Amino acid sequence: MITSFQSPRLLLIGGGAVAKAAEVLAQFGLSRPLVVTDPFMVSSGTVERALAAPLRAAGIDPVLFSDTVPDPTDTVIEAGVAILKSGTFDCLLGFGGGSPMDTAKAMAILAAAPAGAKMRDFKVPAQANAAALPVICVPTTAGTGSEATRFTVITDTERDEKMLIAGLGALPLAAIVDYELTFSVPPRTTADTGIDSLTHALEAFVSKRANDESDEYALRAMRLIAPNLRTVYAEPRNAMARATMMKGATFAGLAFSNSSVALVHGMSRPIGAHFHVPHGLSNAMLLPAVTAFGLNDALPRYAEAARAMGVASAAEGDQAAGAKLVEELTALNRDLAVPTPERHGIDAAKWDGLIPTMAQQALASGSPANNPRVPDAAEIEALYRKVYR
CATH class of the missing domain: 1.20.1090.10 (Dehydroquinate synthase-like - alpha domain)
Structure with a gap:
């Protein structure tokens, strides 16, 4: 019997691991990340303190897309792809709970699709195997596991339907799993x-x-x-x-x-x-x-x-x-x-x-x-x- 097993190429696990984000990017030759996060991570200063400032100290200037919502929607994905295509980014960095990580993965999938494509085009049983850019995930909750999966879940706003989207395009290149980011989770x-x-x-x-x-x-x-x-x-x-x-x-x-x-x-x-x-x-x-x-x-x-x-x-x-x-x-x-x-x-x-x-x-x-x-x-x-x- 042949079993297929899929996982990120790198899992960096442990307290303080997020401080090594620049090193992880460098391992893969990446230096121009679009950070996908949520408004709270920005307003609380978490993304700046834990991620953006250390990246800048390493000579990497991250751009933030922070308009994610708790249940990621196709409209938010489309807005994120517009930002993605307006720059010269070489990777997406999903920072937060499941929603920012799922958003980053869906953005990579949609950005690789022909013009006019919609997220519903990738709903299972379709296979979303292509991604425009690699995704690196940094979870801030111990829950969704999105940092390690080939799935993303996106809401179709026209149909009020949560769509399961699956494929290698949703599989992160790497994940940085730092439990210290969860201390402030309510x-x-x-x-x-x-x-x-x-x-x-x-x-x-x-x-x-x-x-x-x-x-x-x-x-x-x-x-x-x-x-x-x-x-x-x-x-x-x-x-x-x-x-x-x-x-x-x-x-x-x-x-x-x-x-x-x-x-x-x-x-x-x-x-x-x-x-x-x-x-x-x-x-x-x-x-x-x-x-x-x-x-x-x-x-x-x-x-x-x-x-x-x-x-x-x-x-x-x-x-x-x-x-x-x-x-x-x-x-x-x-x-x-x-x-x-x-x-x-x-x-x-x-x-x-x-x-x-x-x-x-x-x-x-x-x-x-x-x-x-x-x-x-x-x-x-x-x-x-x-x-x-």
């Missing part, structure tokens, strides 16, 4: 991005497209993330927990980039598109119910995940371990104050009215087909109703 974002990374690892492991190599990264990610998620939520300055979470998030990204995500992500994207719920939070809302839905169709896998997470012992049988996994995911949501869609403030009538549309969009993404138990539209609709309250 508890809510810490929790949401942390559950996002746990979801990546779990879905990669139980996916129908899992393989031996992705399994190794998924299991290691779960071993790193599960014991530390509550700690970083309660103790944001805990360096060991932050470092472990950051590494776990990157490993989870490598896992699902080379396997796939499944039903949680398929159902999560429409929630984000229609109700603007942060991606990690919508994953968390769904994770216990969706896990219970597919539990018995991949019980040995879910049981092994429970053992990797430390919530079941090696001596316990698969049924007991699987049950403990669902209990732990429910408890994790409680301990990290994850609201239901109802408690998040989503109107019941609007939610119910959009359920058929969300179910169809979830199925169209392809992710539910990777789930151990592949649902039909009616089953997805029932799950949306179940998690609302």
Whole structure:
């Protein structure tokens, strides 16, 4: 059996790694970066202090594109490509959470396309394998794993649809993974991005497209993330927990980039598109119910995940371990104050009215087909109703 494994050419991991950004660029002969970031990273001084100033000290003059939004849109990508094409840049540097990194990757893909192309032209099942420029990612949250994946998720503003875009064009050339950048991340974002990374690892492991190599990264990610998620939520300055979470998030990204995500992500994207719920939070809302839905169709896998997470012992049988996994995911949501869609403030009538549309969009993404138990539209609709309250 032949397995294809894709990853960035360089992963620089550790506290203070961001200070070596100029060295990373030099390794690849790059010197004219367009930094893609968000308004908060600029207003807080983070991008200047952590990245721009050290780059200038090394003789590199970065240009900033900071108009990214929490759920990257096709219109923002088009604006970014216009900036990109107006200069003589030789790379894109995505600095921030998943949104700036996804934006940078999508900009590289769209900039390589013929004039008049739209981001929807690259929606799966299309393969986005070409990029105009290499992308280097610097994550500031321990969650999305975008720094290590061949995916980007972009919202089609005309259709209110989050589009999964996949291909080698979205795979970063390099990633600088510095946990010290996460010390100031607020508890809510810490929790949401942390559950996002746990979801990546779990879905990669139980996916129908899992393989031996992705399994190794998924299991290691779960071993790193599960014991530390509550700690970083309660103790944001805990360096060991932050470092472990950051590494776990990157490993989870490598896992699902080379396997796939499944039903949680398929159902999560429409929630984000229609109700603007942060991606990690919508994953968390769904994770216990969706896990219970597919539990018995991949019980040995879910049981092994429970053992990797430390919530079941090696001596316990698969049924007991699987049950403990669902209990732990429910408890994790409680301990990290994850609201239901109802408690998040989503109107019941609007939610119910959009359920058929969300179910169809979830199925169209392809992710539910990777789930151990592949649902039909009616089953997805029932799950949306179940998690609302």
